[in-house]
Amino acid sequence: MPGQPGIIVMIYLLIIISGAVFGSFFNVCISRIPLKKSIIFPSSSCPHCHQEIKPYNNIPIISYLLLKGRCRDCGNKIDIHYFLVELLTPILLILLFLRLDSHFSLVFFKYAVFISFGIIVFFIDLHNYIIPDTLSLPLIGVGLLVSFLPGTDVSFITAGLSSVIFFLLFLFVAYFFQKLTGKESLGGGDIKLIAGIGAFLGLEGTLFTVLFSSMLALVILLIVNHDPKKQFPLGPFLITGSFVYILAGHKLVGLYLNLFSV
Numbered sequence: 001m002p003g004q005p006g007i008i009v010m011i012y013l014l015i016i017i018s019g020a021v022f023g024s025f026f027n028v029c030i031s032r033i034p035l036k037k038s039i040i041f042p043s044s045s046c047p048h049c050h051q052e053i054k055p056y057n058n059i060p061i062i063s064y065l066l067l068k069g070r071c072r073d074c075g076n077k078i079d080i081h082y083f084l085v086e087l088l089t090p091i092l093l094i095l096l097f098l099r100l101d102s103h104f105s106l107v108f109f110k111y112a113v114f115i116s117f118g119i120i121v122f123f124i125d126l127h128n129y130i131i132p133d134t135l136s137l138p139l140i141g142v143g144l145l146v147s148f149l150p151g152t153d154v155s156f157i158t159a160g161l162s163s164v165i166f167f168l169l170f171l172f173v174a175y176f177f178q179k180l181t182g183k184e185s186l187g188g189g190d191i192k193l194i195a196g197i198g199a200f201l202g203l204e205g206t207l208f209t210v211l212f213s214s215m216l217a218l219v220i221l222l223i224v225n226h227d228p229k230k231q232f233p234l235g236p237f238l239i240t241g242s243f244v245y246i247l248a249g250h251k252l253v254g255l256y257l258n259l260f261s262v
């Protein structure tokens with residue numbers, strides 16, 4: 001990044017602060033979208049006593065630490081995910097900025113949008129076992145729209161193709177798994193989510209996401225000794241896989257290919 005160190009520090013501060021503020025808004029989305037409530041009105045309130053949170057108690061990251069994760073009014077514990085989202089959003093945006101050679105470009109904003117959707121989908125699916133259409137469908141639309149713009153990294157043909165191919169692949173797997181076992185494997189939400197990931201990441205990125213997230217899910221299932229009768233959200237794994245690809249995929253794919261080159 002050209003320029004004085006002062007400017008660089010300012011840019012990083014700007015990303016951190018706006019990331020934390022966006023994270024705070026994503027928390028509102030995570031708790032209200034599954035309930036089909038407005039994400040704009042009313043202002044933030046405690047999930048327990050529903051007392052409105054005063055602006056000076058609603059400073060991202062800092063308020064959670066100062067109030068030790070409890071509501072100022074009723075003293076009930078506030079779920080750690082509120083803090084995690086406010087912390088994770090700026091961290092991921094800084095990693096993205098570094099990954100793109102500390103440069104603001106269309107590609108940076110494209111993946112910043114993807115990461116934003118991803119964080120919200122991750123926590124909604126984790127808590128509620130659903131991926132709302134209000135998130136997955138715009139994700140497909142925005143991914144395809146951006147692929148038309150000059151300076152993007154995935155062309156419209158690739159974005160459209162990978163969106164359709166992985167949508168059909170997931171649909172096929174879901175259909176045959178249901179036929180063979182009578183159980184649901186992939187939900188409609190997962191199928192639309194992978195179409196959105198396809199539109200943003202293209203063929204290689206989406207294939208990486210599917211392979212990485214399947215392996216990760218398998219490891220976690222074995223570690224936690226998951227009861228097969230219980231529901232298991234796949235969305236958080238798909239989102240994790242796609243984030244890993246965006247931030248480090250080029251390195252990991254390179255390492256993998258190197259294993260086979262003599």
Ligand SMILES: [Zn+2]
Nearest residue numbers: 046049071074
């Ligand atoms: Zn409260």
